[in-house]
Amino acid sequence: MNDFNILDLPDEILLMIFNKLNTIDVFRLVQYVNRRFYELSLDGCQVQDMQMTTVMGVDTHYKQISPIDTNLPRICRNILPKIHDKVQKLTVDQSSMIPVLHAADYPQLYSLTIIDIEEEFLHDCLSNNIVLRDLLIKQITNLNIDIKCRTPLAITGFQIFELIICLCENLTTFNFGDMLFSRERAVGFPTIQSRSYSHSALVELRMKIETFFDLVYLLDGRFPCLSTLIVHVYDHSGPTNLDGIKQLSTLKYFSLCGSLYIPTPLYDPLIVPLLSGMINLEKLQLCLRVVRLNSNYIDGSQLYDQFLCSMSKLKRFTFDIKTIVRNQNVDIELSSNEQIQRSFVGKFDQQVFSYINSNSSKLTGVCRICSLPYDFRYFFNVNNYFQGGRFEKVRQLRMKDSIGFTYELFQRVAQGFPFLKYLYIINMSAMKNKPPGSLLLTFPYLTYLDIDRAHDDYILLFLLKKHAFLPRLSYLSIEKKPLKTITNDFTIDSTDFNFSELKTLIVGRSFVPPANFHVYFPILVMYE
CATH class of the missing domain: 3.80.10 (Leucine-rich repeat, LRR (right-handed beta-alpha superhelix))
Structure with missing residues (x-):
């Protein structure tokens, strides 16, 4: 050759x-x-x-x-x-x-x-x-x-x-x-909002805003040609009505992502009326965490009856909606997962992924519904109730639970997110079962791993080569104590670990690297 x-x-x-x-x-x-x-x-x-x-x-x-x-x-x-x-x-x-x-x-x-x-x-x-x-x-x-x-x-x-x-x-x-x-x-606009300016050319706007008050600010008519609006809202506070909003019919593409950490109580009083006024939408994208009191889970029938039925021009609707129900002294029978699935039949062309936490009671429960194929680049709060699926577009994943993860969950994640690049693991409870010696978790595209709030079991699972294959891992965030523990204070053979491709290591400012540090991290560009 x-x-x-x-x-x-x-x-x-x-x-x-x-x-x-x-x-x-x-x-x-x-x-x-x-x-x-x-x-x-x-x-x-x-x-x-x-x-x-x-x-x-x-x-x-x-x-x-x-x-x-x-x-x-x-x-x-x-x-x-x-x-x-x-x-x-x-x-x-x-x-x-x-x-x-x-x-x-x-x-x-x-x-x-x-x-x-x-x-x-x-x-x-x-x-x-x-x-x-x-x-x-x-x-x-x-x-x-x-x-x-x-x-x-x-x-x-x-x-x-x-x-x-x-x-x-x-x-x-x-x-x-x-x-x-x-x-x-996120940008927050002043309570006393100025109308001293407008912009007649702006067609597409993407930004992160603090509250739903700021969304009202953007839709008060100052951008008359705006047809695409993509917003992330970080706080659940907002007005109790739509007074001030003058621009809904011009929008053709609207994407709304709420806080992934704090559920909003504004879905029924604000978000639904807002969406029902966007009658000319051609594309709609919703990623929401919703809390409801004395109600049921959001399902396909509600989505259609509340706003989709008025969007005659809608060509594409993608969603990831998590409903947290808290009922107090109200006799409401929460829907089963089978009922959730049936609510989409005849109203939606695409498949729908759904699951309900198995410990849901008559008074409280959690339900998540997602359109398939999944249209978002991130998937948050995967826990032990996740039953798998195929999410080829997802690049960023956050796993979080107070109960120890199972090895089978990581197998489902590896199979369901084949192009995953960024993984956050938040769980300080020990893993429920140990990994079989003959199996290897494979994440061929994973470049970023944050395990600084993870139990040592998950750290070992991902950083030992005998458990995980991470050929592109270049960024690692980990606490200094478990790093020293798993390497036995940097005395275990460096080739046992998935360190060879690391370029950035976040380990805390007080960390003092040992003399043989470069042996474990041969191409490291920086650490902090």
Whole structure:
């Protein structure tokens, strides 16, 4: 067999490889190869969509490579002026934004993505940076903003939103803080809401908001052309009526995701009336955790009778709805899982996945209904009542229970979520049964594992090679005590563990790495 040489690859294949890499990495590496590689890196198709970021990471987290990327000044000085007229889409972060935007004019630029930026820094740039302001005013029609602070957005978040809306007269698509699921940052609008501005061009808006009061704010008529609204609402508080909402009939696509941790009591008094007014919807997506008092589970008949029957143009409805029922001295017979399934017959074309906690009583119970194929990239609160299924679109999974998990549950998860990339395990109770020595859990795409609130049984299950196959695990969050315990203070053979591909280790600031630390984590980029 002839030896493989990357220089023998055709231009088309090399361009495909380049497109998978960060633009800075491409420009940094090709200078050491040959003239052909250099010219390919400047290809028009290659530079139309440029990723000029100095951060790396998995989809849910960014990590700084270095405080200042030494290649960035050279690229800004020598390369960007040669390709500036070809750039149509540009992604920058806090470190690269100013140097890149000031390096040249970008006459074809219409889409700008800013990631991992501090809210105060962004506000200052929007207020004072002439180059950025000029681009936003004259050119940008597609804008995506990711703010990196972990605490709730201050009043500055609201000010940034309004400042952008006022600056970007041509903006049609705006994603404000809804790029990464892990960013639990939400914008709250003032109680006294200003109607001093409106935006007649905005067609699509994605953002995370604090309360349902803020949803009313967005639908009060200030965006008359808005046809797509995708919102995550983090708090269950909201108005008792729909006074102030003036814009429902223009919406064609509406996606509403509530808090995944705190169930909302506003489903019947607010969400149902809101949806029943969206008569022109073509696509509807609901991901809700609902608490009901003195009632029954949400089922197919209720969904249809309460709002779907009025949506004559609806082409696609996907949902994941969990109902928590708490009845007090009311004789209401809670539906069985068979009754839930029958309620969808004749009203829905798609299959429906449902389950009811087996310990449900006459007064309390939990029911979950999901449309299939499952349309969300995340699936939360899997517990011992999960009976399996096929969820090929899910990339992020959260497992949580106060009762110890069974090994069979992890088998169902491995089989049901074949493309899972991010897994959170929250359970401090011991596993009910030990893994058979002959079986191996396989997660071929898992890159991110958070087990810092997990019992040692689950830590051993995933980190020992004899129990789990994790060929792409690159990010691990774990407490330092169990890490030292399972490795016997870093004396057990390092090849027994799924550590070889780890690039990021979150283990706590007080952790002091031993002398042989690099033996266990040979390609680790950072730990904290």
